[in-house]
Amino acid sequence: AQSVTQLDSQVPVFEEAPVELRCNYSSSVSVYLFWYVQYPNQGLQLLLKYLSGSTLVKGINGFEAEFNKSQTSFHLRKPSVHISDTAEYFCAVRENFNKFYFGSGTKLNVKP
Amino acid sequence: NAGVTQTPKFRVLKTGQSMTLLCAQDMNHEYMYWYRQDPGMGLRLIHYSVGEGTTAKGEVPDGYNVSRLKKQNFLLGLESAAPSQTSVYFCASSLAWGERNTIYFGEGSWLTVV
Numbered sequence: 001a002q003s004v005t006q007l008d009s010q011v012p013v014f015e016e017a018p019v020e021l022r023c024n025y026s027s028s029v030s031v032y033l034f035w036y037v038q039y040p041n042q043g044l045q046l047l048l049k050y051l052s053g054s055t056l057v058k059g060i061n062g063f064e065a066e067f068n069k070s071q072t073s074f075h076l077r078k079p080s081v082h083i084s085d086t087a088e089y090f091c092a093v094r095e096n097f098n099k100f101y102f103g104s105g106t107k108l109n110v111k112p
Numbered sequence: 113n114a115g116v117t118q119t120p121k122f123r124v125l126k127t128g129q130s131m132t133l134l135c136a137q138d139m140n141h142e143y144m145y146w147y148r149q150d151p152g153m154g155l156r157l158i159h160y161s162v163g164e165g166t167t168a169k170g171e172v173p174d175g176y177n178v179s180r181l182k183k184q185n186f187l188l189g190l191e192s193a194a195p196s197q198t199s200v201y202f203c204a205s206s207l208a209w210g211e212r213n214t215i216y217f218g219e220g221s222w223l224t225v226v
Contacts, residue, residue, distance in 0.1 A: 009152065034214075043116075043202060043217040044155075090154060092215075100145075100215055104154040 002027045004093050006103035013081055014111050021076040021106045023091030032094040033074040035065055038105075039087045047089070050074065061085065086110045114138050116218035118203050124224045125193040133188040133221050135203030142208040144186035145170075145215070146178060148199040155202065161186055162208070193225045 003026040013019045025031065032051050036044040048059025055067040065076045074091060091103040116137045125131055135144065142163050147155040147170075157170030161180040175197060177189045186205075190197060203218040 004154075006154075036217075041220075043219045045217075046214055049214065094215075099157070099160075102147075102155040104152055 002031070002093050002095050002099075002101040004091055004101050004103040006089075006091055006106045008106050009104065010107045010109065012109045012111060015083055016080045018079050019077065019081050019085075019108065021089050021091075021108065023074045023076065023103055025072050025074070025091075025093045025101075027072070027093065027095065029095070033065075033067060034092040034094070034100075035059065035063070035074070035076050036090045036092060036102075037061075037087050038090065044090060047076070081108070081110050083110050083112060116203055116205055116216050118201070118218035118221045120221060121219065122222045124226060125190075126226055127193060127195060129193050130189070130191050131193065131223075132190075133201055133203070133223075135186045135188070135205075135218060136184055137186075137203075137205040137216075138184065139205060139207075139216065140183070141205035141216075142183070143206045144180065145204040145206075146176070146186065146188045147202045147204065148172065149202060149220075150199050158188065158201075190223075193223075195225045197223065198225045199223060 005024045007022040034049045035047040037047045038044045050057045050067045058064045088105045088107045093101045119134045145160040146158040159178040161167045164183040167178045179187045201221045206215040
């Protein structure tokens with residue numbers, strides 16, 4: 001079975017600083033990759049996805065992620081964070097038959 | 113657009129009681145899922161359905177049952193609630209194929225078993 005590892009459970013960062021949230025997955029077969037964001041007491045919203053093509057994927061709110069097949073990674077980045085980016089971020093991998101596997105989440109805490 | 117709607121949003125149960133969480137989607141999605149979210153464990157798949165009248169077990173199915181009598185609805189049942197089932201439950205849905213398989217989530221249902 002697929003496993004998704006988010007290496008940092010919490011990431012504190014100051015406002016306007018850059019941030020990288022790390023995600024690694026286990027499967028070597030073709031996969032689709034996703035990042036979701038969860039604001040307090042809300043459901044998960046799609047931030048961006050990699051399906052094929054360019055390995056650099058741009059999403060909403062200025063986030064981007066880079067797919068690295070050799071390292072089986074899909075790290076999320078933002079060059080300058082805002083207070084409003086404080087949330088929990090989940091990396092997800094889709095394999096066959098629409099089964100999605102989620103990482104344990106990374107809480108991003110943006111400080112003023 | 114309603115998307116994925118879950119009811120109830122909050123519920124407190126006593127150990128041994130039963131309840132049903134209802135999920136409804138208006139996007140004509142074939143696939144529907146129930147996840148539970150616990151601190152530090154991310155989302156774990158309880159059960160899923162690939163179409164009306166079909167269900168399958170996910171990672172953590174024990175203590176739960178599901179039914180998909182109509183395409184738009186996916187019910188999650190707890191027959192005899194246990195404190196270990198205190199969690200936040202998320203329903204989700206997706207197309208079988210097309211739209212590149214994005215999964216859409218409901219707002220969550222907070223369940224406490226005392």
